[in-house]
Structure formats: structure tokens, C-alpha cells
Amino acid sequence: MNKPIRTISMFCLLLFVALMLNATYLQFWRADSLDNDPRNRRVIEAAYSRERGAILVGREPIAESVPSDDRYEFQRTYPIPFKYAPVTGYFSFFSQTAIEQTQNEVLSGEDPRLFVTKLVDLLSNDPNKGGSVQLTLDPDAQDAAYEGLDALPGDVEGSVVALDPATGKILAMVSLPTYDPNKLASHDLDEVTSTYERLDEDPSEPLVNRAIAKTLPPGSTFKIVTAAAAIESGNYTASSEVPGGSTYRLPQTSAESGVIDNEGRDCGTDRIPFAQAMENSCNTTFAALANELGAEAMLKQAEAFGFNSTYLEDLRPQAESVFPEDMNPPETGQSGIGQFEVRSTPLQMAMVVGAVANNGVVKRPYIVDEVQSAEYDVLEKTEDSDLSQAISSSTAADLTQLLVSTVDNGTASPAAIPGISVAGKTGTAQSGIDDVPPYAWFVSFAPADDPQVAVAVMIESADIPRGEIAGGQLGGPIAKAVMEAIIND
């Protein structure tokens, strides 16, 4: 009977080899795809209860994991929830956003840069701790921006962005309305779901970071771009005379709507000094300049500042600021004063004034300053980089001169800081929709001779009578407070 026993032995061997191959297939070859399956609650729950690294501003954590005594080991908390929510995002059982999402690999400890830490944790049998992320935000500037915007009457919708023009570091980023990420990070998953649904359906869009994710017509602040294109063309300098007049009829139009006026501001007749046009924010001047330069030159100048592209690498989602292509002459005229289909994020407008402040060089904006290990050893520091040379440094100097005089003698005077030379520009953009009040804008940088900070303020809506909405009155003081916070540091 030994021959069949040997056959049976071979058969048993086959069975066991099949089992081993199958187990190897399951645990080795297929493991990655199974681990990445969105239905795999194991991986999600493990990430959820892991000790995530902190998100730091200055020396303070604005997001950290604290031990929890319920079914998950750690609870994500946000000590300063409303002020920083648009930047930190939230870390919920179901998803992550903003820094929590883009820096997830570091915060969760999966990032290869944390390899040594992981190895040490493995050998010492400690649970794997995530690394920390140090942001570029300046707490004083952030406070000034948030408090300034929040102090406006009513339910404010708006945003403030401040940049270091020389590096592209984002010094402040505020968006209102905001939300409490602690509620979304809660371990009470039913509460998380209902909170999320409420926030998601809210028409004021509290989950949208208006600083980078919502574009609106920039209005008169865009005149900086038009002026830049004009000076770059070689036909103008800061001391040239530019077209003036109380009205300007857009080419190829005959109806009443084709006439642009200056809402009562003094823009002279025929030719006026460039400084006067900027100080009084003359619509007639800049519409005429845009047509004189042509749609192509305007598009080229806008794209040199960053329009029609995305550049932010460490924060999502970023909306692309738009300057339309293939415009006809009346549309070109409108675009010269930041209307028609020109749309910009507050960050984009901050980059425009930032480039003027930085000798014409647009720096790539960034918000993650350093990636650190769990023990706060610096693993990587973000290097600043140039995005483009938008204008020549002489053009930048001319523009600075015009913008300083706009603060000193013109519409942007609310941003003036005693003893410091400030460059700024207001904007009040027509929403283009009936019943929707205009948007108030303000952009500025200071000190004009040695720029340390560039600011953009955008107020989408607040409880202010329609007639009183003006970029200078509303945005100017906020920009001033942010600039002072940086300069007095």
C-alpha cells in the first residue's frame, strides 16, 4: 500500500503549497491594494487613533492630538478653532482637508523623511508618532487680520491674506465665516456627520477657504496690473500724463451701459498726471489704458503675476484666478478696471502687490515652513522660490511711487501708518449680480522703501448699507492693523 501513500503525500504537499502561495499572494502582493481600499476601516481607524503630529504657529500648536479614554487612543483638538480652521482644515473619521490633508503623510508618521523616527519607535516598541508641521503664519498678523475682519458688523463673509513679499511666506490667512474643526474631529461620529451636513449646506460656505478657493472680481485693485502693463509697454512712467476725463465710452458701444464714469471723483479732462489717476482710482483712465495696450498685452501682464495658473503646493483646494482670453475692445476696457470676467482670489491680489514690493519678482507663496519630527527636530525647511519676474524693477519702483501717493493723497488713506511709508490701493467691485452688493477690496504693502509685508483684504459681504461699501473705508484699517502687527514685531 506504500505506493498510493506516496501519491497521497504528494497530493497533501500540493494542498499545503497552494495554501502558502495563496497566503503570500494575499498578504504580500495584494496587501497594498487591500490596504488602500476605501472600505478598509482598519487602516482608517488606525490612522484615526494614532498620535498625530502637531500643526504649529509660532511656538503654539493650533492642532494637536491629546490622549483620549474612549475607543480611540487620541483625540485631535484645535485650541484656537475659528481663527485657524481655514488653514488647519479638520481631521475627521471620514476625511481631512487643508494642512491636515496635504501634510497627512508627515502628521500621520508615514512620510519617508520620518524613517529614522519610525525605526527608533519600532525598536523601542513605542507606537509610531507623527511629525509636526511648522507654519509660516505670524500669530500677531493672524490675530490682527481675524479680529479686524470679524469686527465688521453683521455676518461677515471675507478674507485677509498677508505675505512676506521677499520670500512668499504666508504671514496671515483668514477666511470668514469659519467653523469649529473640533466638532468635525469629534469621536461622536453621528455628531460629526450632522455637523458636516449643516456646514456643507450653509449658503455662506463656511467650509470654503475664501483666501485661496473663491474668486471674485477684484475691481479697482486690478488697476495695479493695468498700470504695470502700461509702464512695462515703455510708453509711460510714474510721472507721465495718462488719459483722463469724467466719462469714457467703451469702443464699439452706443448704449448708456457702454459709458464708464468715475462716480464723482476728480479725473480732470483729456490728460492728467498718472499719480492723480491712481490716487482717485480713475476708471476712465484705466479702461482707456487697457484698450490702448490691447487684450494681448493685458493678458500677458496678468498671467505674469500668476493669473490663469495654480502655484500653491501645500494647501488645497486652490481656485485659479482668471483673466479672460480673446476679449473684444469693450471687454478689454472693462477688464482694465478689474471687471468683466476678471476674477481673483485674495491670495492672487496679495501676490500682485507683493511682486511690486519685491522689485517685480513674484515669489511662490507657501505656508509650510518646516517639517519636524515628533521631537521637534527640523527635518526639512521649505526654500523660497521665484515664480516669475512679472515686471522690471524700475516698473516696480514707479508703481510703488504711484501706490504710496494713493495712500498719502488718495483713496487708500485709511491704511496710512504715521512715520511709515505705505503703498496701497482700494477696490470696490461690482458683483455683476442684482441684489448682490459690491465687494470691497484693499491691497497694500509696507514699508514702501523696505517692504516686509503685503496684504490683500476682501470683504464679500457684511451688514453695511450698499452706498457705504468702499474698499478704503472697510478694508484699509484691517490692512493697516496687519501691516503694523508685522512691522512692530
Place this chain on the structure above:
Amino acid sequence: MSQTSALMGFVHRRRRGAELFLLVLALAVGVGAYAAVGIGVEGSVPVDIVSYGGWLTGLVVAAHVAVRFVAPYADPVLLPLVAALNGLGLAVIHRLDLTDGTTFARQQLTWMTLGVLLFIGALVVLRDHRVLTRFTYTFGLSAILLLLLPLVPGVGKTINGAKIWIGVGPFSFQPGEVAKVLLVVAFAGYLVLHRDALALAGRRVVFVDLPRGRDLGPILAMWLVSLGILVFQKDLGSSLLFFGLFLVMLYVATERPGWLVVGSALFLSGALFAWRAFGHVQDRVDIWLHPFKYYNNPTPPFSDQIVETMFGMAWGGLIGRGFGEGDPTRISYAESDFIMGAIGEELGLTGVIAVLLIYGLIVERALRAALISRDGFGKLVAVGLASVVALQVFVVIGGVTRLIPLTGLTTPFLSYGGSSLVANWVIIALLLRISDQARRPIPDLSGQDEEPDEMNTQVIKL
């Protein structure tokens, strides 16, 4: 072969010292795993490590001493392999207990104690396995009665849709586990008597020697019994196990592959019939083919068990999460049928392969005992028991890892389940007895210098 080697004067060594050394390693696995569970889950070595370890050591030493005295030539590897598996199983069940708040490990330790006692009892009482041929038909009948018992109203219990349980007081008992041992002995007794008739008579059809019509009786009867288990008890696994076991033993007894052809044809037709006739068999196949389709299903069929096992094993990866770091309680019945899922998750592919190798070695040692056994009955019993272990491991682990459709069976020595554990300890006792007989030197018939007690064990009463 054994005859030849005996003629050449070859004598197997007892190797009891080797067994003791391997048992120390096996205990290190069992007690070490228990300590690792404590450290991993609760952060400290369990307070009862000494009493637990002592108890486990006591059981293993008792088994070893019994073997040393009553089966001194028995295979030295089998007992340590089984002790390691049983110890590992206890630790994994304990780990699941800690999360679930159950006390399965404590009950399992009680069952293990009973298993070891029966193991010792079987070795002590049964000095020669050939005695068992006397009970061929008694065992066969008892096996069928035991298999029918769960169908008796009042005695049988239906758990998870399978009618394979009987209630004895507070305990649930799976009589099928005991029946499988009895069946192996009954088959072996029957086949060793009738193998010539089954082997020699027959007709040749296209290179295959087919058996005579009247000899088909027993195989048809077994086929019907298997089908009956499937139809009335809805137990796919046992049905497959019993029929496969019978087929293997028939093939070994007759040395005719023709039986395999006939048997496989019968099995395939039975499986096809079951698939077409029964919804629960169809569900099993559907879940096997498309597990993710039925994951988190609001209504049956559910595939959560198999999908969670796949996720868990994938998450475990090559070296596993470590005890306490995984989430094996997501798998329902992780302590019984799906214990390989828990091992795969927390001990990784390394642990799974180690367990599979241990099973492979158990089967290999059992088949080796069959090869060197000097009597046909011993050969058949050993082959049968080896096949039981191999088939059961293949069916349950293959099912859990989605190699084949899932069928409910316990993983020998690892899974929580008293009847299975006790029955498997008896299987090992029988295998040790057969290998002891096979490895023992042939008595010197000149009658000089013979130890009297060894002569006694050579008396054959049939």
C-alpha cells in the same frame, strides 16, 4: 521497507530526549505568546503567567511522561508540534477574549486538559491499535448515529444555520468531530478485510480499471451519507471532509486510481447538484467569487467575515501588527473558524506560514508512520488520520483565505471548540500508537534476553 531495514539490523531510536527538547521549544511558543498578548494588549505581563504556564507545562509533561512509558518508540516530533499549535491557539483566543470580554480561552484550556487526559488514556488503554479492528462495525454504526444525533428534535441545536451541534447541559458538542475519528477506524477495518475484492475484481474501460458494480455499495453508501450531511445539516465542510477521507482510504487500500476517478465523478456531480439545488451553497460560491459585492450588505448573503479577514491579513503584511496592535475582532468568529485571520493580522505572513508548516509536518509525520507501519490496518488508519488533518486544514484555511469557497470547519488545535480539540488529541494518540508499533524493534523470536513487558505488547489478539 521496514522489513528490509529490520533484516539489515536497523532499529529506530526512541528519541524521547529529542521530544522533550522540542516540547520545551513548543512551551516557549505557547507561554511566550501568552506573555506577548499580555504585553501587547494590556501593557504588562499577565499576572497569571506562572499559574497558566505551570498548567500548560504540567499538561505537556504529563503527555510526555505517558508517551515515555507506554509508547517509547513513538514519533518524537508529533507531540511537540501539537503542543505548539495548541499553545499558540490558546494565546490568540486569549487575545480576542481581552478585546471582546469573553472567556473562551479559559474554557479552551479546560477542553485541552480533557483532551490531554483522553490522549493519555487512549495511549494507556490501547497498547496495540490492531485491537480496534474488533470494533469496525460498532464504530461505523456509532459514527452514523452521532452524525444523525443533531437532527433529533430536542437534542440537536442549530447554530449559524448548521445543524451539527447537540446540547449537553450548558455545553454544545459537535458529534461530527468524534464521528470522523470513529469513521477512520471503521473504514480502515472494513477496507483491510475487503481490499482484495475491491482491488482485483473489475473491468477495464479506457485504461482505467473500474470496480465491479456490487463493490460500489460502500462508496455509494458513503456518498449518500455525505450528501445527507450536506442536505439535512447544511454542513458543506464536513460533507467534503468525510467523502474525501473515504476516497483516499479506498484508493490506498486498493491501490487502484480507478476509485479516485469514480469518487471524483460522484463528488463533482454531488457538488453540482448541491450548487443548483441549495441557495446557501450558491451564496457561498457567489461570495467566494465576488466578496466585495456582498460586503456591508444590508440583507443576506453577507461577505463581511471573508472581506474583513482579507483586509486584516493584508494589513498584517509580512511580519504582522503584533499582538494587540491589530483589529481582529472585526472578524466575527475570529476565535473559531476564522482564527487564521487573526493570526495573519497580528503575526503576519510569517506566522501564517509557520502554522502551515506545523500542519504540514504533522501530516508528514502521520504519513511516515503509515509508510513504515507493518500492518495494513495501521497503514490505513494513519493515512486516514493524516488525510483528515490535511483536508480539514485545507478546507478551512483555504476557505478563510479565499482559495476555495468558505465552508464551516474548525482549524485543528487552534480554533476554539471543545469537541474538535478533544477529538484531535485522540487522533494524535492513535498516530503515536501506530508509529510506536511501527518503529519498535521486531521481537527476537529466539526468546532470549527479551524484556517481558515488551513481549506482552506484541501479543496480537484479533
